Amino acid sequence: MPELVFPLDSSRPFEDQQLVGHNRWHPEIPPVATVRPGDTFRVHCREWFDGAIVNDDSAEDILNAPLKTVHKLSGPFAVEGAKPGDLLVVDILDVGPIPQEDSGPLAGQGWGYTGIFARSNGGGFLTDRFPDAYKAIWDFRGQTATSRHVPEVSFTGIVHPGLMGTAPSAGLLARWNQREGALIATDPDRVPPLALPPEPDGALLGGVPEADRQRVAGEAARTAPPRENGGNQDIKNLTKGTRVFYPVFVDGANFSVGDLHFSQGDGEITFCGAIEMGGFIDFHVDVIKGGMETYGVSENAIFLPGNTDPQYSEWIAFSGTSVTLEGEQCYLDSQLAYQRACLHAIDYLTNFGYSPEQAYLLLGAAPIEGRFSGVVDIPNSCATVYLPTAIFDFDVRPSAAGPHRIDPGTGAPHAAA
Amino acid sequence: MPELVFPLDSSRPFEDQQLVGHNRWHPEIPPVATVRPGDTFRVHCREWFDGAIVNDDSAEDILNAPLKTVHKLSGPFAVEGAKPGDLLVVDILDVGPIPQEDSGPLAGQGWGYTGIFARSNGGGFLTDRFPDAYKAIWDFRGQTATSRHVPEVSFTGIVHPGLMGTAPSAGLLARWNQREGALIATDPDRVPPLALPPEPDGALLGGVPEADRQRVAGEAARTAPPRENGGNQDIKNLTKGTRVFYPVFVDGANFSVGDLHFSQGDGEITFCGAIEMGGFIDFHVDVIKGGMETYGVSENAIFLPGNTDPQYSEWIAFSGTSVTLEGEQCYLDSQLAYQRACLHAIDYLTNFGYSPEQAYLLLGAAPIEGRFSGVVDIPNSCATVYLPTAIFDFDVRPSAAGPHRIDPGTGAPHAAA
Amino acid sequence: MPELVFPLDSSRPFEDQQLVGHNRWHPEIPPVATVRPGDTFRVHCREWFDGAIVNDDSAEDILNAPLKTVHKLSGPFAVEGAKPGDLLVVDILDVGPIPQEDSGPLAGQGWGYTGIFARSNGGGFLTDRFPDAYKAIWDFRGQTATSRHVPEVSFTGIVHPGLMGTAPSAGLLARWNQREGALIATDPDRVPPLALPPEPDGALLGGVPEADRQRVAGEAARTAPPRENGGNQDIKNLTKGTRVFYPVFVDGANFSVGDLHFSQGDGEITFCGAIEMGGFIDFHVDVIKGGMETYGVSENAIFLPGNTDPQYSEWIAFSGTSVTLEGEQCYLDSQLAYQRACLHAIDYLTNFGYSPEQAYLLLGAAPIEGRFSGVVDIPNSCATVYLPTAIFDFDVRPSAAGPHRIDPGTGAPHAAA
């Protein structure tokens, strides 16, 4: 095992550990540890809600999920010598659930969860159709996931961190707050909200000195969206073996990580849509001096995906275009087109006996692929979603014989607002 | 060779052939041929501009591309016994350039083209940054494409039809015209336009009787966008071996096909972004009676992709979020996020010596993958674009040694409006 | 289509064509055409028995297959400037069945065949267990093969030439004759024979002058085995997109090709084990001057396989070791180990209702993988054979529920000696 630079004790809350992480982005959050270019090290991660979601058959916890407290991030880790303008090279050597603990109350201890957030608590990709809260518990056996709440499927997890990134500079943070504030101002009372402004309530700021906490909490950015620093990109292909190049905005880069996923479909469509878990991640880091200019990288991340993703060769795919369910024509809207493609997939699966919610939860959790197929054919974008046929215990393809019928069991736990 | 039910003579225009196809969608366009469920047959296809784009080093033809005349569609083909409510099962058995003709003036005769449309003539995905017209000619050697206009790359084409679909019913057509008209009405003078209304000028209506032509031309839908009937989906994964299930809206299904691509990246981002060509396609068709209800399919297409796509295992990937270049924060806009990801890829490639236009043309033509990575992390979508590293003759990955420099040659032909 | 340098008329025998090929290796067989480095050209190929095997339900033709007349080779093609010591670079641009002819009496016209040779007529890999002749006819639909003689399977063909090679020098030919003669001499009456000596009866020598024919026929090597010049390597992975590097032994290289396969399993285990067909193949050639020394290549071929093989991701695999069926322990004999692995696969499939011969024919024709797993663990080699599970219409994996039972139909045609 590489040196463990950020340990977590599963029996204690995230705030009450040897080293305390953070749940906001701010340049003044001091590093919890310093590593050198060329170093290999291990980091423990806590699941994003720090144990608020439990392994049971109720969705009340999802309904009331404490969104102000996320994401529990491990770090920041300073990289010696990294300067603004450099590229930070991050190799994901390994990533997985909590080692040596395959049962217990914490997601990552042999199990994980997928949730559909209620519209009143954040919503999700298809919140107009699915306004209530739902949950599925997934059990891990090696790299395979199955669920008592979504029967007759099993799949190899595509394990990855949902969130990694470097600290923003003060200027970058100010830009975030300015532009997101401007968006919120266009419809400040919207449910769900258009964006999340800085929120002192629930802010966890690592080692920020007491004297600065109130100010920093009022400035620090929420971690939900991906931004110039990487962040909550939810790219399912950041599996082990992946190399990522991050822009560096502050001395030391101040790299943080969290939100591990046992698996996720492209888009993480239920918002809480991956199989959420805590666990460990092993890194190797290096620095390309001046790399931001050399390679013209000013934001986001370049990456070279690993080569041990679960392999599938047979798919059933669905397409969608940018027309709303009500029949309104929108202009080249790939977000909408992907919603329609996902709804087609969900509707299709109901012919086999799944409830729409079970199908939705499955698309959030399984390694489905979501692609931009056509983005220029005015006025319609065409988006496509690909489901591996091998994840179903039965033949899921259309045929003259008609669909197999599953036993949906008790279904996915449900809680209405 | 399967029976050739729609032949084309390369020496004559599309309108002057033994059987004449169409370039608009309308239920009254009569079938040119009837096939039976279980039949295998071959169809010739003309490139979408019917020879207006030539194999030279000028982009004037792209600048003046006659958009009102597209797409040249082969068909419709009636399938005996198919009724509204059925699913039409279409197997793509084979697809390729014009057989036995590997040189000549017509795209598909050993070569194809990619164009960037000028903003004044349709524009494209990144038209704000690339307002002028550009062109690249690609030469085919077996399934490999190379271009004198985009040096030091070569790739295996992912050959597919850009456009396939069934005829709309009168009611469906009316809905299209209503909703697209409503969109246009919101900004009728926009350049490029929001959508394309029925256009009698240039309409080709197959065997519609003379008496009906004026009326039908005024009603018939343009072929640019994908819609409920499939249509111009531009799904690069519809390679040979693929099975597609289309909803049937009229007696006989009246299936049409056109717009063959030697290769295309996800999104066909330059609008004329695939490698455009004419050629042949072999089909097998069948019908699932009542399949629309059995499988809950009311629109678009379900498909099972083939298993002989070009395989790549190493990729360099770029991400983007839904913030405009000017810094404006948009709300969960995957279309914008994919634009930003593609711009990042383009900017990156310029560090190796490519002009931005060469990079843009390459992304339109090569088998790149475009994915919805995060679609729920308010306010930012995260989109990712993956380029196979093996298509470059050099090592395209970031490194401490810095980028290789290509010789960009004369560059991509350019024409300003 | 590239220039056709070796045309074949399907209605006439191989000997009665515009250009006449050959079925023996000899340096004095003159080229039928000359191409230049950088050239692209098309070659027609006849199936290896030139029409002796027909599309019916009898195996009499396989029982009496005229082995002295094979393989019908197209060529030789001289490459301008190629000299002994060079490497000939051969790109397979495309390869397929007879274009434009999808029905007819000749294999390659929409169909192909797999045969099990009788022990008395050459035998095969498992001739001790399968001493009689059997046949399966496969029908092509696009790149998919199915057979009325082997029900409930279908697979994407892995199309390739079984035989390609350069002409031997006189010295190399002499070595072949010497060493193969020495082997035959150890058991000259063996049935099947240990090797095939030069055989004037049935020899086809292209343009060898009449005066030299008798001598050349007595010297020329049979084409059955692969040798230093490539030859009948039966490497299923030489699919389109493949680049092969052949040593050059005579001026002009004198390259020949034949024995096209619609598909084949590793080993071509039934001898006539691929799906045999005639068709076309498109080449691009080049020369690396002095490449044999530069790259230390004195024999056989180096190749870079194409990237459009049919992809499968789920397999059922069987292992075998080097112990005979009678229980005799042999020493590190991978040939035997692979026989045992294949027999295990065959026996396994009989539990689903296949006859052993149907299973054997399937393993010869489908894209199965045969691997050397352990070759050093004295005294046993371990060989493994992998069958793609997706080629079966049913679930072929072992389970507590027991095997599905197919209807074997009339079975594979059979003829006893």
Place this chain on the structure above:
Amino acid sequence: MPELVFPLDSSRPFEDQQLVGHNRWHPEIPPVATVRPGDTFRVHCREWFDGAIVNDDSAEDILNAPLKTVHKLSGPFAVEGAKPGDLLVVDILDVGPIPQEDSGPLAGQGWGYTGIFARSNGGGFLTDRFPDAYKAIWDFRGQTATSRHVPEVSFTGIVHPGLMGTAPSAGLLARWNQREGALIATDPDRVPPLALPPEPDGALLGGVPEADRQRVAGEAARTAPPRENGGNQDIKNLTKGTRVFYPVFVDGANFSVGDLHFSQGDGEITFCGAIEMGGFIDFHVDVIKGGMETYGVSENAIFLPGNTDPQYSEWIAFSGTSVTLEGEQCYLDSQLAYQRACLHAIDYLTNFGYSPEQAYLLLGAAPIEGRFSGVVDIPNSCATVYLPTAIFDFDVRPSAAGPHRIDPGTGAPHAAA
């Protein structure tokens, strides 16, 4: 972590642990633990020489490797209710190096080794050309291996157990001893030997009672070869996610495991040819009652490989036929053909500056593929070996420009007998 049923303390020898394993096959070796069908459990494994091979730059340890003491096997594990005639279903849930220990003197603590055995100590696949001992040390970083002894290569390990199997019955053991003894008797003084007879010296027999030890040690089979019970199959594709079906010969099945490999090429051609290491493996087991008869399985193993192997899409391949280096023609000898193919690959790599031994060690350790291409084309088998081009830091393909030259460094440590 699943329950640990077989722990190993890295600081103590294999014989001096809480539970003691075995290094011979015998039905009377009692189980160390009993599990139930449906159970998931973890097993620690020691590298096969129990620490005799060290992380240094000498090959003396390989020269004197104590072959009589191998393999250190963990087990046997009894499965409740398993009876002779059943199939034991073994799922490999996870497998890897020693957890939490990434440095130390034991292979598996962050490093592993590949050895070429001297002819006088077992030899290897190419012992005629490589009669001396050589060693390479590989360092692990995540799933990537690199070596100071084989420069300019790195690859993703294909992690798997080299040896798994069920206990033989007394009758089966007797057959092994009879047939292997008969082989040895044909040349009892051969170096290296034809097979390894029972050897009391060094025998480790787990919990066999003292009174029976001498007898059992004289009967028990060596673990080198794979046999009817699975055993030392060295199948590189038994990666995590794999399901194996083993025949059951004794009550409880008595399953054992050992010889973990961080990576291996097909054939494990240097004998000590994988990257040898200790580590852990997680299993799930089940039983198919009467499965041996239901599925016709009497020996060896059926398996369904996992789907997370390292993926490569570009290969350079070499072929070989069954003619000896001295020019002798052998009859359909795939073992020889694969030797010749591997020698071609080795010779090829020397053009880039590798010593032959470095190339040989690489082929033993990297995930190369070895295939039976032609096994019926009398008198020559054709074998092929495929190297992923991406494992080299440079372009390894032949070109007109000639080969890149590496710096071979100090080379692979060497020790002559």
